[in-house]
Amino acid sequence: MKKNQNILMVIIFGVFILVACSPSNSPKYSTSVDSENGKIPTATPGTMSSSSGSSHMMEPIGGESIQKAIETNGGQLLDYYLDDEIKVFELTAKPISWPITKDISVTAWTYNDTVPGPMIRVTEGDAVRIIIKNELPEPTTIHWHGIAVPNAMDGIPNVTQKPIQPGESFVYEFVAKPAGSYMYHSHYEGDIQVSAGLYAPFIIDPKEAEVPKPDVDITLMISEWLFKDGKTWASMPMAGMEPNYFTFNGKAFPDTEIINVKKGQLVRLRLMGIGQFVHPIHLHGVPFKIVATDGHPVPIDAQLTKDTVLVSPGERYDIEFIAAETGQWMLHCHILHHTTNDNVEPGGLMLMINVTD
Numbered sequence: 157m158k159k160n161q162n163i164l165m166v167i168i169f170g171v172f173i174l175v176a177c178s179p180s181n182s183p184k185y186s187t188s189v190d191s192e193n194g195k196i197p198t199a200t201p202g203t204m205s206s207s208s209g210s211s212h213m214m215e216p217i218g219g220e221s222i223q224k225a226i227e228t229n230g231g232q233l234l235d236y237y238l239d240d241e242i243k244v245f246e247l248t249a250k251p252i253s254w255p256i257t258k259d260i261s262v263t264a265w266t267y268n269d270t271v272p273g274p275m276i277r278v279t280e281g282d283a284v285r286i287i288i289k290n291e292l293p294e295p296t297t298i299h300w301h302g303i304a305v306p307n308a309m310d311g312i313p314n315v316t317q318k319p320i321q322p323g324e325s326f327v328y329e330f331v332a333k334p335a336g337s338y339m340y341h342s343h344y345e346g347d348i349q350v351s352a353g354l355y356a357p358f359i360i361d362p363k364e365a366e367v368p369k370p371d372v373d374i375t376l377m378i379s380e381w382l383f384k385d386g387k388t389w390a391s392m393p394m395a396g397m398e399p400n401y402f403t404f405n406g407k408a409f410p411d412t413e414i415i416n417v418k419k420g421q422l423v424r425l426r427l428m429g430i431g432q433f434v435h436p437i438h439l440h441g442v443p444f445k446i447v448a449t450d451g452h453p454v455p456i457d458a459q460l461t462k463d464t465v466l467v468s469p470g471e472r473y474d475i476e477f478i479a480a481e482t483g484q485w486m487l488h489c490h491i492l493h494h495t496t497n498d499n500v501e502p503g504g505l506m507l508m509i510n511v512t513d
């Protein structure tokens with residue numbers, strides 16, 4: 157009996173070693189290797205868009221004749237024109253060479269040539285029309301993350317609309333509601349396209365003026381990049397695809413923006429998680445209150461006082477604080493590897509709040 161048990165143990169151990177030693181980049185799901193070029197397709201959770209079924213090729217972020225970015229600050233306010241009462245915004249999705257630091261430019265897929273794309277900012281109840289032209293080498297769609305749009309405007313490929321093919325345009329139209337901090341982003345092969353930069357802030361201001369109104373109101377979109385050997389890859393929580401750069405509004409420290417504040421001013425930061433990793437964002441100097449979660453106001457009695465808030469993918473936290481003391485106060489991610497650039501500190505998710513008299 158003992159001998160049989162020992163033989164069984166040896167067999168189990170042998171199977172374990174075989175499994176453990178198999179190549180770590182083997183897909184964990186049923187798929188096939190493209191025999192023509194030997195590349196391994198990857199499954200894309202939540203994507204119902206690929207013409208070949210449920211897989212797409214894992215290749216560097218690319219495109220033809222990619223230009224250098226002219227505007228190097230992302231998330232800037234987007235102008236509109238009026239068609240009767242409708243505010244009309246125009247977007248073009250296209251690849252661009254985007255500087256995340258002075259020395260490192262990634263190949264990004266952008267709305268209107270910046271990362272993040274331009275901020276759409278309207279008032280609750282406004283009728284908006286967004287015309288998107290696709291100049292990417294792949295199809296795309298836009299999802300209005302958190303906004304109460306009609307189903308046909310929700311941007312889900314092959315469910316609520318056909319994918320927008322390269323060279324085609326699509327028109328989204330809805331009434332902007334409710335008030336709050338939202339985002340728009342690609343919903344076509346999102347693990348690649350959003351990681352490549354197809355995201356932007358969408359702010360809906362309340363009809364009634366806010367009291368007190370913040371003196372400084374800054375939106376910070378948090379994401380990650382994988383840049384190696386001069387190529388950009390969509391970073392994701394998958395072996396070999398982990399990011400080596402981390403950005404606030406498309407910039408890694410020391411090239412993140414400096415937030416200038418006068419002592420005593422009320423500061424609102426709208427933190428938005430748009431990448432595929434979590435980030436505990438920590439403020440030095442003073443605690444803050446969480447005044448809105450995912451765009452929705454938190455009643456005053458329920459507002460937590462914190463100095464660190466975990467921002468997960470898809471979440472938004474509006475935090476507010478009074479800049480009580482002068483100085484250079486740091487805001488940074490407290491997963492400390494995320495404050496490096498390609499493993500070198502300081503970098504990544506750090507920025508300075510410069511409080512002066």
Ligand SMILES: [Cu+2]
Nearest residue numbers: 435489491494
């Ligand atoms: Cu982080």
